[in-house]
Amino acid sequence: DQQVKQNSPSLSVQEGRISILNCDYTNSMFDYFLWYKKYPAEGPTFLISISSIKDKNEDGRFTVFLNKSAKHLSLHIVPSQPGDSAVYFCAAVQLQGAQKLVFGQGTRLTINP
Amino acid sequence: KAGVTQTPRYLIKTRGQQVTLSCSPISGHRSVSWYQQTPGQGLQFLFEYFSETQRNKGNFPGRFSGRQFSNSRSEMNVSTLELGDSALYLCASSWTGGAGSTYEQYFGPGTRLTVT
Numbered sequence: 745d746q747q748v749k750q751n752s753p754s755l756s757v758q759e760g761r762i763s764i765l766n767c768d769y770t771n772s773m774f775d776y777f778l779w780y781k782k783y784p785a786e787g788p789t790f791l792i793s794i795s796s797i798k799d800k801n802e803d804g805r806f807t808v809f810l811n812k813s814a815k816h817l818s819l820h821i822v823p824s825q826p827g828d829s830a831v832y833f834c835a836a837v838q839l840q841g842a843q844k845l846v847f848g849q850g851t852r853l854t855i856n857p
Numbered sequence: 858k859a860g861v862t863q864t865p866r867y868l869i870k871t872r873g874q875q876v877t878l879s880c881s882p883i884s885g886h887r888s889v890s891w892y893q894q895t896p897g898q899g900l901q902f903l904f905e906y907f908s909e910t911q912r913n914k915g916n917f918p919g920r921f922s923g924r925q926f927s928n929s930r931s932e933m934n935v936s937t938l939e940l941g942d943s944a945l946y947l948c949a950s951s952w953t954g955g956a957g958s959t960y961e962q963y964f965g966p967g968t969r970l971t972v973t
Contacts, residue, residue, distance in 0.1 A: 750899075753897075778961065780964075785966065786966055786967075787861070787947050787949070787964030787965050787966050787967055788900070788947070788949075788964045789963075789964065790961040790962070790963065793961065833899060833900060835900075843912075843913070844890070844902055844905060844913040844915075845890070845902065845962060846902065847892070847899045847900040847901075847902075848899055849897060849898060849899035850899050850900075
């Protein structure tokens with residue numbers, strides 16, 4: 745049972761344009777969401793997070809949007825840069841419960857020059 | 858501050874053997890989690906240790922086990938290796954100050970295990 749889903753295994757975006765990565769979840773008890781970026785031969789690195797009491801969190805070029813009613817979150821990267829090419833994982837956690845991160849399958853983002 | 862370290866980085870084993878992987882968390886972090894990454898499956902949670910106790914466990918068979926030492930270093934053991942155990946094994950540490958705290962985990966580079 746995949747509680748966190750990233751339905752797009754890959755995404756290709758032109759440099760300078762907006763990249764939008766999507767993530768859906770099924771467990772309404774999740775109350776904290778995170779995005780991680782992973783380069784080959786490295787572990788994932790934390791990018792940005794959002795609490796369920798918010799619907800938007802911004803950090804520089806990265807913005808995460810949360811739609812609780814749709815159980816959907818998205819990561820916007822504006823403008824996209826070649827160094828953003830990586831695999832992006834969304835993750836969710838139930839802070840008041842088991843506190844274990846549940847990850848999506850990942851989306852490979854490629855930024856084309 | 859030094860990051861999460863994992864040893865070894867690469868490992869080749871044959872079916873039926875056992876393997877032990879090691880993880881040293883960031884200094885001050887008390888929680889260590891282990892994940893298995895395979896193509897198309899994302900990161901599958903194995904287990905989490907906090908203050909030497911297993912606090913959470915994923916849906917993996919009993920061949921997968923772990924432990925945490927008093928200095929927060931952790932080891933993961935896989936017995937009777939199968940071909941399907943070939944994967945990248947990632948360790949992550951966090952402060953985990955309790956419910957309501959931020960939950961960012963910091964990952965090590967992983968151990969690439971190949972079972973032949």
